[in-house]
Amino acid sequence: MKTWRSLSLRVKLTVLYVGLLVLILLALGVTLYLDNQRFLLHSLATRVRAQAKPVIERHLFSPPPAPPLLGGDKPASPPLDIKRVAPLLARDLTSRDTGALVLDAEGKVLARGKRLPEEPEPPPPLAAYYRRALQGHKEVQYTTWFQGSHLLVILIPLETAPGSGRIVGVVQLSCPLSQIDRILFRQRLVLMVGIGVAALVGTLLGLLITGSTLKGLPRMVATCQAISQGDLSRRVGLSRRGDEIGRLSRAFDQMAERIQASFRAQKRLLANAAHELRTPLTALRGSLEVLLRGVQDDPAAAARLIQGMYRDSQRLSQLCERLLEISRLDAAANLDKRPLALAEFFTELLPQLRLLSRGQEVVLERGPETEILADRDLLTQVILNLFDNAAKYTPPRGEIRLGWREVPAGVELWVADQGPGIPSGELPRLFEPFVRGKTRAGEGAGLGLALVKAIVSAHGGRVSVQRPSGGGCIFSVILPLRGPAGQS
């Protein structure tokens, strides 16, 4: 069983197919063979009976012609004396390929027909069969082996008169089956060779066909192994096939693509995190070394360095916090989603935004009264982060506009600033962790937009940024509307 399990799918399928084929051919062949055998025996028996019938009738019912009696008296037929008729009957029924015996009503052999040496020796009668013939069964016949030859034995009951039902004896005819056996032997041979050839051809064709059908599988196995060994760039590439294998390959490739992408993002996040940690660490370590070398003896310089070290440590812990927040959102997205009326949400947020602004005018452009399903605290973080970003880059007397509107995909929340805009080179990775604008204004680890993206993605929405021709940029968050049921 273990070896069967370890066989390849291709071999298993072929073995099953061919096994089934052989079974069906065998059943069909055996049925045909048995039928044929029955037919041949039956027709032989019929022929022998047909030949014997007139001979028997002549001997039993028309005794040897007595000298014709003159006169009109109808001669009374003499009573049938089986003992007298038997030798002649046996002799007449015997031929080169037929042996004959005549038995009396007790089964005793009255006469045997063999005279010439080339005539066959009749087999001894079998009580089980001749008793049935004596009881009146007209079609008793069987095959038997006698003196090395296969024989068909036919029993014919002898009646006193046609249809009288009184049985006085039995004729046993036997003829050899050598010719029928030859025919049947040839049939058996043809059957076995035929099934063998069919199995062989079936196996070859089966292997070929299943092989070409399952051709994708070994490739998929190789690809999976390569991927599990770390080569994430490998693809199966059988997506042009329309069958299940093609679909599987397509689904597999898509999965590999996504895994590779998230792996790359993960690696970049790690590299960026390490890089971002390095700056405060360099400052911390350098300050400590300089202090220990002797600057500690100068109180003013020491105080400045120590304050710097405090700021570095703050920055490090802030970095850790943000990273944790992002990984938490990436991991499970435990959102507390509730219906949220946007008009009310923005109205409550507005005073807080005015406080955060750095002297800029804050303009809220209201959209239609809409409700969405969202986590209120997280969505607040999204708007605060976007606004904080806008406030950093917009000049003090500028204007920051924000609002919401309906779009085909759902609801768009947007924040527009009057900053210098974003160089197109920075656009693709803008929302990745630790990516900061080159024109950085103030502190920040470059995690704000990454956090925005993580929150919005967890809500099933997406973030984008546009650069209008008038300058500045517009960050927009598109969130799906509540389901159709909730829209009423």
Added chain:
Amino acid sequence: MSKPVILIVEDEENIAEFLRAGLSYEGYEALSTAEGSGCLALLEAKPVDLVLLDLMLPDLDGFEVCRLIRAKGLTLPILMLTAKKDISDRVTGLDLGADDYLTKPFNFDELLARIRALLRRSGKLERDTVLRAGDLTLDPRTRRVTKGSRPVKLTPREFGLLELFMRHPQRVFTRQTLLNRVWGYNYLGDSNIVDVHLSHLRAKIGDRPPRLIRTIYGVGYIFDPGGES
């Protein structure tokens, strides 16, 4: 020889701060700017002996600054500092005319050693590294100390103390600083051990009043060769 002037080009204020403090303490004149353009302006305004250049700057990147400095025909040594570890960055930096390269975070001692090496090469520091004070000489390379013509045998700690004093004449060292510098930052012991080693050292170099190594009560020690000559 006047103090060598080092220009720090670094936008991370905390890093610039410790570099300034550390380099001034080591006897350099340290200037700093956060921008590449500021660096170019300062180079024109002041005689600078060495530039410490960060690669990530808000306006121009370090490579560009490096290229512009060389384009002006200035040959002063440039030491690049960066958080990047790629070999290609180092090669680019050195090809653009930087003289040396250090990745963050770095060891401050190593930074100082590289600065000294660069300044020696450009002639701003004397190639002769033997330290002298009156008839006392100390050669850091051979670790040999002589008083007049008589060789003096010192233990490693005593040698370390004397070298530190002779490198920084006229500077007051607290016992804690001497412990840090000679015994190492990880040494956790009583600072009285400094007094013991110093008294041995004074005896070996025959330091009698007016002493080379003077005690400043309540603070520490100072090496004052002017007292004798």
